[in-house]
Ligand SMILES: [Ca+2]
């Protein structure tokens with residue numbers, strides 16, 4: 001709630017600091033890694049949540065705790081509701097099936113940040129650490145980085161640039177999930193990256209006061225809007241979407257098998273061949289992870305689709321014969 005109101009007044013931007021390291025830009029700018037909520041990547045969504053609220057203001061716990069949302073508000077795909085964690089608040093999220101480490105990002109976390117209407121590289125963002133567990137007891141944090149300035153406290157009137165955040169939920173504005181790739185935690189003792197049962201979201205305490213501050217993997221203080229002593233204070237969790245799920249094969253995979261569908265080469269270069277023995281005439285739509293339509297057409301039997309001009313990365317091909325459809329991942333080299 002606070003964000004819609006504050007957006008009217010938020011005029012300051014912190015975009016002028018020299019970058020020490022730069023990560024992907026805000027969605028849906030080119031090079032962004034934010035994944036649209038409607039992407040066919042998502043196989044299932046959070047179905048359980050245990051909440052440990054934080055504080056309206058960690059420096060004055062007498063103010064109490066935020067109140068926006070209940071744990072079940074984050075179940076399913078993003079639908080507008082949020083669960084506000086407050087300073088240092090924690091949500092432990094579970095799913096219908098374990099998350100596995102497949103190709104590329106394995107799940108994504110949604111928050112309700114919003115763009116600066118005058119500059120789409122900047123957004124009002126609130127951040128959280130993300131940790132995973134394969135036993136519900138031992139949690140392991142994604143290595144978060146925030147090379148942003150941390151000498152001037154940012155507040156609820158400050159926009160910030162996504163290029164200064166990595167492995168922090170809330171990096172992308174509402175409608176776009178921040179992706180997490182379990183590959184980053186490969187080899188961690190005590191964690192099975194192919195059997196992740198719990199995702200823990202931990203509010204970054206925005207204060208740059210060393211007494212309260214949260215720090216990134218390099219021990220650097222993370223500068224996040226503070227104070228935020230509102231009912232909706234702190235990280236506002238909307239949803240957690242699973243991309244690589246341990247769930248049994250879906251009906252969509254069965255469709256592709258029934259059509260004797262083949263893509264090659266995959267990863268593709270500048271051309272992708274799509275071939276079906278038994279699918280009949282198929283409409284195709286190629287989209288990127290943000291859901292942008294890049295190629296479309298129709299074919300029967302076999303077709304060659306040019307990927308020239310598309311950057312390396314993950315894409316989705318949706319094929320439809322009017323009765324059934326199949327969605328496949330295409331990687332371009
Ligand atoms: Ca992965």
Ligand SMILES: [Ca+2]
Pocket residue numbers: 086087088126127203204205206224225234235
């Ligand atoms: Ca915070």
